[in-house]
Amino acid sequence: MSSPSPTYLDTHLALEQIGDTDAMNGMLAMLQESLTRDIPLVAQLLGNGQIVEANRVLHALKGFVPIFCVESLCAHVVQVEAQSKDSQSTTIGAAYAALKPELEGLLEEVNAHLQQVDSGV
Amino acid sequence: MDIKRARVLVVEDEKIMSTFIMGNLRRLGILDLFAVENGAVALREVPTIKPDLILTDVHMQPMGGIEFVRKLRASAHSQLANIPVIFLSADSSASTVGEALPLGVAGYLVKPPNLTALNTKIELALNPPAAPKAR
Numbered sequence A: 001m002s003s004p005s006p007t008y009l010d011t012h013l014a015l016e017q018i019g020d021t022d023a024m025n026g027m028l029a030m031l032q033e034s035l036t037r038d039i040p041l042v043a044q045l046l047g048n049g050q051i052v053e054a055n056r057v058l059h060a061l062k063g064f065v066p067i068f069c070v071e072s073l074c075a076h077v078v079q080v081e082a083q084s085k086d087s088q089s090t091t092i093g094a095a096y097a098a099l100k101p102e103l104e105g106l107l108e109e110v111n112a113h114l115q116q117v118d119s120g121v
Numbered sequence B: 001m002d003i004k005r006a007r008v009l010v011v012e013d014e015k016i017m018s019t020f021i022m023g024n025l026r027r028l029g030i031l032d033l034f035a036v037e038n039g040a041v042a043l044r045e046v047p048t049i050k051p052d053l054i055l056t057d058v059h060m061q062p063m064g065g066i067e068f069v070r071k072l073r074a075s076a077h078s079q080l081a082n083i084p085v086i087f088l089s090a091d092s093s094a095s096t097v098g099e100a101l102p103l104g105v106a107g108y109l110v111k112p113p114n115l116t117a118l119n120t121k122i123e124l125a126l127n128p129p130a131a132p133k134a135r
Helices: A011-018 A021-047 A051-068 A071-086 A089-118 B015-027 B039-049 B065-073 B094-103 B115-126
Strands: B007-011 B032-036 B053-056 B085-089 B107-110
Touching: A011 A021, A011 A051, A011 B015, A021 A051, A021 A089, A021 B015, A051 A071, A051 A089, A051 B015, A071 A089, B007 B015, B007 B039, B015 B032, B015 B115, B032 B039, B039 B053, B039 B065, B053 B065, B053 B115, B065 B085, B065 B094, B085 B094, B085 B115, B094 B107, B107 B115
Parallel strands: B007 B032, B007 B053, B053 B085, B085 B107
Antiparallel strands: none
């Protein structure tokens, strides 16, 4: 049975921008590491009212998601990152709560892609 | 100058972005590459590396790209003070671009830069059009 098409990860776009499959897979492993660390980190920082620190993480994310992701997710990251520059913690907390499941979905798709690579599929 | 012969320094604190930029520079045939993680390290390393071109992020800790380039431009060594710089940032706000442009930069690219834009900016930075002669 084939796996469903990814919703957030766009490997054709990533390959076009990065240039070769090995380099792309290497960068997807970095993305996996970053998302695993940063998705809960942003929630934690926002929970502590550390909005400037949360913005710093979201800003980095905004820079590299367009390498790997569909436009709708990139646009959502841009929107939440902009809100984190000057919002109250409750507003940005709600905005990030809406983005977080999408980032988690992206991480699941990256995990699935890398598992396929590891198994030689 | 042939861009393939250029020595380029990349100043970027985000590992994914640094890898992406370095990979794209290699795709353009630029192989003499150095990377450091923030403006403070770059400022320390530039006199040793002597790059022909610097590509720098804006927002970094403890020293960002704007402060780094400001200090570079104030260097007593004119060869270092005049190294062409291209900013690369996810921040395209008017205030940040407005801070960067007066520093005599050769370009400002929004991340992630595409290969064509990167190539064009690097060509222009290394081979600027001659200024018109004063009459």
